[in-house]
Amino acid sequence: MNNIWAVCKKEIKSYFTSPIAYVTITVFLVLVGFFFQSLIWWFNMQSLQMARNPQALQQLNINQMVYAPLFHNISIILLLMIPLLTMRLFSEEKRSKTDELLYTSPLSVNQIILGKYFASLFVLLVMLALNGLLSLFTFLFGNPELAPVLTGYLGLFLMGAAFMAVGIFFSSLTDNQIVSAVLTFGALLLFWVLNWASFSTSGIWKDVLNYISFFQHFDGLTRGILDTTDIVYYLSFIFLGLFFTHSVIQSRKWR
Amino acid sequence: MIEVEHLTKKYGDLVAVDDLSFTVEKGKIWGLLGPNAAGKTTTMRVLTCYLPATYGKATVSGFDVFEQPNEIKKIIGYLPEVLPLYTDMTVQAYLQFVAEIKQVPRERRRRAVGHALDVCGLGDVQGRLIKNISKGYRQRVGIAQALLHDPQVIILDEPTVGLDPAQIREIRQLISSLRGEHTIILSTHILAEVTQTCDGAVIINDGKLMASGSLEELTSSFRGGNDGVHVRLRDGEDRISELLREIPGVEDVRRRRNEYAVEWRYGTSPIDDILKCIVDKDLGLQEMRPMSMSIEDLYLKIISGGVEQ
Numbered sequence: 378m379n380n381i382w383a384v385c386k387k388e389i390k391s392y393f394t395s396p397i398a399y400v401t402i403t404v405f406l407v408l409v410g411f412f413f414q415s416l417i418w419w420f421n422m423q424s425l426q427m428a429r430n431p432q433a434l435q436q437l438n439i440n441q442m443v444y445a446p447l448f449h450n451i452s453i454i455l456l457l458m459i460p461l462l463t464m465r466l467f468s469e470e471k472r473s474k475t476d477e478l479l480y481t482s483p484l485s486v487n488q489i490i491l492g493k494y495f496a497s498l499f500v501l502l503v504m505l506a507l508n509g510l511l512s513l514f515t516f517l518f519g520n521p522e523l524a525p526v527l528t529g530y531l532g533l534f535l536m537g538a539a540f541m542a543v544g545i546f547f548s549s550l551t552d553n554q555i556v557s558a559v560l561t562f563g564a565l566l567l568f569w570v571l572n573w574a575s576f577s578t579s580g581i582w583k584d585v586l587n588y589i590s591f592f593q594h595f596d597g598l599t600r601g602i603l604d605t606t607d608i609v610y611y612l613s614f615i616f617l618g619l620f621f622t623h624s625v626i627q628s629r630k631w632r
Numbered sequence: 633m634i635e636v637e638h639l640t641k642k643y644g645d646l647v648a649v650d651d652l653s654f655t656v657e658k659g660k661i662w663g664l665l666g667p668n669a670a671g672k673t674t675t676m677r678v679l680t681c682y683l684p685a686t687y688g689k690a691t692v693s694g695f696d697v698f699e700q701p702n703e704i705k706k707i708i709g710y711l712p713e714v715l716p717l718y719t720d721m722t723v724q725a726y727l728q729f730v731a732e733i734k735q736v737p738r739e740r741r742r743r744a745v746g747h748a749l750d751v752c753g754l755g756d757v758q759g760r761l762i763k764n765i766s767k768g769y770r771q772r773v774g775i776a777q778a779l780l781h782d783p784q785v786i787i788l789d790e791p792t793v794g795l796d797p798a799q800i801r802e803i804r805q806l807i808s809s810l811r812g813e814h815t816i817i818l819s820t821h822i823l824a825e826v827t828q829t830c831d832g833a834v835i836i837n838d839g840k841l842m843a844s845g846s847l848e849e850l851t852s853s854f855r856g857g858n859d860g861v862h863v864r865l866r867d868g869e870d871r872i873s874e875l876l877r878e879i880p881g882v883e884d885v886r887r888r889r890n891e892y893a894v895e896w897r898y899g900t901s902p903i904d905d906i907l908k909c910i911v912d913k914d915l916g917l918q919e920m921r922p923m924s925m926s927i928e929d930l931y932l933k934i935i936s937g938g939v940e941q
Contacts, residue, residue: 483702
């Protein structure tokens with residue numbers, strides 16, 4: 378446990394002593410802020426238009442009209458940014474040959490992977506926590522339901538964590554950060570849109586494609602539906618990503 | 633302390649190390665000598681459990697590199713050929729991190745880092761980012777990293793490469809000062825490094841063992857057990873060669889103009905008699921230097937393929 382913490386601490390420091398974390402988090406917050414502001418503005422327009430019709434006003438729901446689309450927007454931003462956060466985790470160690478220090482220290486491969494993974498999760502957590510501040514306004518000046526907001530953020534965290542597991546895997550494959558980022562991005566996008574293919578298939582394949590796709594499991598969480606299937610899906614995705622990373626690093630020994 | 637038996641490492645079809653065997657005793661400094669691409673780095677990587685061997689066996693302090701890598705990693709300090717430095721950390725933070733992953737107990741970490749900073753002369757730069765310090769300091773950070781957890785065995789891959797002569801001398805003194813408490817293997821392709829700091833050497837070429845042993849053993853095995861001096865005198869005459877050859881203990885005298893190579897059996901030293909003879913007969917001594925570079929001769933011969941084991 379101490380070893381994991383040592384590696385994790387070093388990675389967190391390296392995120393925050395270089396501009397990487399600050400730039401990523403800032404850009405992320407600016408984009409999220411923009412989407413949030415647009416959605417709120419649109420929601421206000423709707424409210425004003427329906428002010429004369431009390432029945433229609435009852436239909437307006439800030440959770441569905443602001444939060445659900447916002448979560449989808451954020452998930453796309455994460456899809457674009459997480460490859461950039463994970464690309465250096467192993468690639469840089471390989472390129473600068475610092476991996477020789479790690480692999481000749483009394484650390485297990487699992488401890489190295491988990492240390493790095495937790496550090497990247499920490500950055501994700503900071504990103505999500507900071508944009509949680511936006512909800513301050515909605516809760517102060519509106520009356521959204523808390524539960525769907527929380528499940529939405531849980532969904533974002535789980536999905537971001539799954540993205541990072543994919544990212545760390547591709548980072549372990551190459552010593553080139555760009556290659557690692559591009560592969561991660563490509564793989565994530567593919568998993569994202571996989572359910573599109575399900576429209577043209579039927580039977581078991583339709584179910585399989587739907588199940589594998591990120592999108593299908595995220596939608597429920599943005600609407601406040603906490604389904605264990607979705608959580609298990611993300612957790613198994615994380616597990617597989619880390620497991621493959623472990624295999625790649627172990628295989629280094631047999632080449 | 634370190635035993636290597638029939639070690640072979642292949643990268644695909646390329647044989648990097650071929651049936652290498654040697655042992656290093658506890659507390660000694662041993663040089664791993666060979667030209668570039670001889671298999672030095674690969675051998676060290678196997679010993680530090682970075683890479684597994686294809687065949688053969690290696691043990692460090694009784695632990696097998698394949699069976700008990702974690703035990704070995706705890707007692708070994710390693711300076712790889714390419715320094716494993718995180719350049720965006722300060723020297724102090726980097727050593728702190730190394731202390732943590734080398735599992736130095738929490739209460740001893742501060743002292744271990746302080747000691748390593750002192751020993752390697754890094755006090756002045758401890759607060760600076762590694763990317764901003766000079767090559768010489770970086771090399772010292774690399775060495776500090778290898779010594780930090782007070783390991784029984786220290787493996788240094790080309791510790792003086794890229795340093796200026798003054799720094800090289802400092803590093804060599806530092807390494808010599810570790811003799812006794814630590815068992816050290818250092819690789820180099822510079823011969824002077826071995827003759828100045830090491831107790832013995834393993835000479836390899838193309839992954840094969842060419843010679844190994846203490847410096848004395850290596851010297852004597854090559855020159856038929858002889859030692860000697862080069863003497864330059866005022867005149868170059870065969871008469872003088874005869875005169876020198878008559879001195880008891882002297883085995884052989886060869887002359888090139890006014891330079892005489894005087895050899896005797898290893899262990900005896902008729903050097904006083906030779907000097908006395910030169911002075912008594914008024915031969916006009918101009919220069920006298922020992923033939924201590926014989927390992928270099930051996931090395932060059934091995935590298936050019938002249939000597940088989």
